[in-house]
Structure formats: C-alpha cells, structure tokens
Amino acid sequence: MGKLSTYTSKTPNAKGFIPYSEEENRVWHELISTQIPMLPGRACDDYVRALQLMDFPHDRIPQLHEVNEVLMDYTGWSVKAVPALIDFTSFFQLLATRQFPAATFIRRREDISYLQEPDVFHEVFGHTPLLTDYRFAAFSEAYGKAGLAANKRDHAMLARLFWFTVEFGLLRTPDGLRSYGAGIVSSPGELIYALESEIPARQQLDPLEVLRTPYRIDIYQTVYFIINSFDDLFDLAQQDLIALITRARKLGIHAPTFPAKAA
Numbered sequence: 001m002g003k004l005s006t007y008t009s010k011t012p013n014a015k016g017f018i019p020y021s022e023e024e025n026r027v028w029h030e031l032i033s034t035q036i037p038m039l040p041g042r043a044c045d046d047y048v049r050a051l052q053l054m055d056f057p058h059d060r061i062p063q064l065h066e067v068n069e070v071l072m073d074y075t076g077w078s079v080k081a082v083p084a085l086i087d088f089t090s091f092f093q094l095l096a097t098r099q100f101p102a103a104t105f106i107r108r109r110e111d112i113s114y115l116q117e118p119d120v121f122h123e124v125f126g127h128t129p130l131l132t133d134y135r136f137a138a139f140s141e142a143y144g145k146a147g148l149a150a151n152k153r154d155h156a157m158l159a160r161l162f163w164f165t166v167e168f169g170l171l172r173t174p175d176g177l178r179s180y181g182a183g184i185v186s187s188p189g190e191l192i193y194a195l196e197s198e199i200p201a202r203q204q205l206d207p208l209e210v211l212r213t214p215y216r217i218d219i220y221q222t223v224y225f226i227i228n229s230f231d232d233l234f235d236l237a238q239q240d241l242i243a244l245i246t247r248a249r250k251l252g253i254h255a256p257t258f259p260a261k262a263a
C-alpha cells in the first residue's frame with residue numbers, strides 16, 4: 001500500500017471482546033442494511049445461504065467469538081484479529097491452520113462507500129460466510145499451505161490466485177453470473193460493476209492464467225475469473241500449486257490491462 005493507514009485495528013480484551021462505539025455500530029448497521037438487499041441476483045446462492053447461517057446482528061458489529069462459534073461448527077475455521085496488513089508468511093500460516101486473519105476496525109462514515117483497506121465489514125461480512133462451505137474452506141487451507149511451501153519470490157504470484165478467487169471471483173450459474181468474492185459481495189459499487197459493466201473482461205478460471213495476471217488493489221478490477229462450481233476450487237486445492245507456479249513463471253506475466261498507478 002502506498003500511503004499510511006489512518007486506521008488501527010482493535011485488540012480484543014482478555015475475554016475476547018472488542019468494544020465498539022455507538023457510531024461504529026451505526027456504520028455497520030448502515031453497511032449491512034445497504035448491502036443485503038443488493039445481494040439477490042448478484043451474489044451466488046451459496047454465499048446468500050452461508051450469510052443466513054452466520055446470522056449477523058444488524059444493529060452492532062458482531063464479536064469475533066460469535067463468528068467463530070458458527071465457523072467452528074461447520075468447518076473448524078475461526079477468525080483471528082490482526083492489524084489491517086500482515087506479512088505473507090503470517091497470512092499463509094493462519095490460513096494453513098484454518099484461521100482467517102481479520103482487521104477489526106470499521107471504516108469511518110466519510111469512507112463508507114469505499115475503503116481500500118479491509119475493515120471488519122469486509123472481513124466478516126465478505127469473507128467469513130463462505131468459510132462454512134467445506135470446499136471453500138479446503139481451498140483456503142490448501143492455499144495457506146502452498147504459501148508456506150512456496151519460495152518468497154512466488155508470493156506475489158500466489159497472491160493473484162487468492163485475489164481472483166477468494167476476493168474477486170465470479171461463479172457461473174444457470175441463472176447467469178453471480179459473485180462469490182469477498183471484495184465484490186462487500187462492495188455496493190463493485191457488486192454491480194463486476195456483473196453488469198461492459199468494461200471488464202470476464203473469463204473462465206484457468207489457474208495458470210490467474211497466476212500470470214497482474215492486478216491493482218485500488219480500482220475496480222479489469223478482469224474477473226469465473227468458476228463453474230466451488231468444486232473447481234476444491235479440485236484446485238488438491239493440485240500441486242507450487243508446480244503450477246513454476247509453469248506460470250516460465251510462461252511469464254501478462255501485461256497489465258489497467259493504467260499504471262499515478263505516483
């Protein structure tokens with residue numbers, strides 16, 4: 001990230017509780033009440049069903065232990081409070097042990113429609129529901145393990161695989177394309193853009209192509225990758241990701257389809 005954050009993640013107290021102010025709870029309320037009505041016909045059914053399982057409160061930010069109770073029941077995952085940005089090794093280590101790293105601060109009102117950094121709304125609303133799905137859970141764990149086994153120079157390549165699936169993935173359904181990526185389902189703007197705009201490319205997920213495709217974190221995506229089912233991710237989790245990286249590196253990285261970031 002190019003500039004320093006003005007946000008600090010909150011540390012849970014000894015009982016695992018994070019106190020949020022009334023204003024912070026109101027921001028959560030506004031975000032969740034805006035986003036839920038936008039999901040039908042845009043987010044995939046698996047996500048919508050998983051969101052129902054999570055049963056997040058609307059009037060306050062859920063506590064991580066509440067989120068964990070549901071995740072533990074379904075797949076043994078949990079959420080771990082971390083600063084907004086952590087290094088790759090810590091990130092992979094957590095995923096490999098079925099812990100999802102989550103920033104715990106919430107955006108301020110002036111940033112309500114867009115925040116580049118992941119906040120607790122993105123992490124909890126966007127990421128945690130699908131971790132109740134065994135296929136998605138298996139992929140996320142395998143991804144973490146591949147990260148730990150990978151050479152440091154391959155971290156950026158692996159980051160693309162996470163980016164174009166867990167963060168910005170689309171799913172083909174009999175009713176048309178739907179979103180499952182956390183970056184899309186937690187963003188009012190990108191939820192529409194990813195599915196309805198004529199600007200971005202949308203292509204079938206080919207792991208080699210994903211590994212070779214650069215991205216920017218501060219703009220709507222210029223390309224989205226589509227899976228046919230979460231089985232595709234489950235199958236990908238069984239593959240030798242390190243061997244795929246080696247092949248992708250030999251083939252080379254694609255030229256960006258987005259403008260260079262202004263200095």
Ligand SMILES: [Fe+2]
Pocket residue numbers: 118122123127167182183
């Ligand atoms: Fe995320």
